Amino acid sequence: xxxxxxxxxxxxxxxxxxxxxxxxxxxxxxxxxxxxxxxxxxxxxxxxxxxxxxxxxxxxxxxxxxxxxxxxxxxxxxxxxxxxxxxxxxxxxxxxxxxxxxxxxxxxxxxxxxxxxxxxxxxxxxxxxxxxxxxxxxxxxxxxxxxxxxxxxxxxxxxxxxxxxxxxxxxxxxxxxxxxxxxxxxxxxxxxxxxxxxxxxxxxxxxxxxx
Numbered sequence: 001x002x003x004x005x006x007x008x009x010x011x012x013x014x015x016x017x018x019x020x021x022x023x024x025x026x027x028x029x030x031x032x033x034x035x036x037x038x039x040x041x042x043x044x045x046x047x048x049x050x051x052x053x054x055x056x057x058x059x060x061x062x063x064x065x066x067x068x069x070x071x072x073x074x075x076x077x078x079x080x081x082x083x084x085x086x087x088x089x090x091x092x093x094x095x096x097x098x099x100x101x102x103x104x105x106x107x108x109x110x111x112x113x114x115x116x117x118x119x120x121x122x123x124x125x126x127x128x129x130x131x132x133x134x135x136x137x138x139x140x141x142x143x144x145x146x147x148x149x150x151x152x153x154x155x156x157x158x159x160x161x162x163x164x165x166x167x168x169x170x171x172x173x174x175x176x177x178x179x180x181x182x183x184x185x186x187x188x189x190x191x192x193x194x195x196x197x198x199x200x201x202x203x204x205x206x207x208x209x210x211x
Contacts, residue, residue: 014087015086016088016089020088024090025113026115029054034060041109041111042066042114043068043108045115046116046117050116051067068097085098085099086099086105094113096108096109123138130165130169131152137175137177139177140171152165161196168197170197172192174186
């Protein structure tokens with residue numbers, strides 16, 4: 001059974017951002033840090049739910065919250081929408097970011113930058129062994145049956161839910177294609193995978209229990 005996280009967070013790629021990590025730049029949610037930015041200016045990179053939730057959480061304390069997303073529009077109230085983060089600015093800690101949007105390049109003062117642009121699954125070492133989607137996440141159960149070509153599946157039965165393309169190897173958590181990417185869901189899938197392992201082993205022993 002393989003349980004895993006999504007892997008390393010996708011990097012921003014802007015100039016001078018990596019050198020300011022821990023000094024105003026953070027990959028991930030602000031969580032309990034929002035109180036520390038009372039009356040200050042912060043920016044959030046990303047356009048998915050997690051980025052929107054982070055921006056709303058920060059807005060309860062910060063004087064200004066700017067969402068930086070790649071897109072033409074985002075219905076999140078007063079936040080500004082731009083297309084690209086070009087670079088970070090600051091010596092001892094972050095002082096601002098250079099951004100590029102519909103109005104060209106401009107400087108945005110910011111005391112903090114929270115980057116929430118997804119993550120990359122750590123599956124590169126087994127992609128030639130287990131079937132993955134085009135983003136590298138493991139395909140399991142019913143999702144494996146969407147292909148009309150079943151030559152890769154050695155058994156007559158269909159794959160069990162959470163079972164990978166390798167019979168008897170189950171995947172749970174964020175690294176699985178179609179997972180919700182939440183801790184509670186990963187824990188639930190882990191428990192389900194353990195039960196499926198017992199069913200799989202019972203079937204190998206000739207037991208007719210649930211499979």
